[in-house]
Amino acid sequence: MSIEEIPQGANVQILSKDEKKARDLIKKLNLKQIKGITRVTFKQKGNLIYAIDQPDVFRSAAGTYVVFGEAKVDDMNKRIAEAQAQAAQQEALTKAAAGSATDDKSPESITADLQAASLEDKKIEEEDVDEVVDESGLDAADIDIIIDQTQVSRTKAVKALRKHDGDMVNAIMELS
Known part of the structure; x- marks a missing residue:
């Protein structure tokens, strides 16, 4: 089956040869797959965050985790600025709703x-x-x-x- 034959909107994973080998080894190690995890993040100094959306997560009996997925860089400074802008906008709406007495x-x-x-x-x-x-x-x-x-x-x-x-x-x- 080629990529062109996959229906649009279908949930299909295309794995590389190395990833297939790694998954087979994990099955042999008796790691348990954990369902329901939608995002995994790793934080580094300087508010640099690596995020994996919709990961496949496996856990060993010792408590170690193996995570499969595409890691993307997520800038925390940008998220903080967006949150502050949203809070300021909400505050402006609250003041406008309070009426002319506070104005x-x-x-x-x-x-x-x-x-x-x-x-x-x-x-x-x-x-x-x-x-x-x-x-x-x-x-x-x-x-x-x-x-x-x-x-x-x-x-x-x-x-x-x-x-x-x-x-x-x-x-x-x-x-x-």
């Missing part, structure tokens, strides 16, 4: 947003200041360290220490 970049709008955010923070801080928390059983130095590390109110620091049974590390992690 307003006038100084007055920015100032109003900052003032609203600071007022919310002050309300939360005022709530914490008004509340008196029992510090008995806790070391004052531990509370001061948590306040210094996380820049929160004393009330929040005490609550976090109580929640974590005096464990400063977990209290700081929660507040950070």
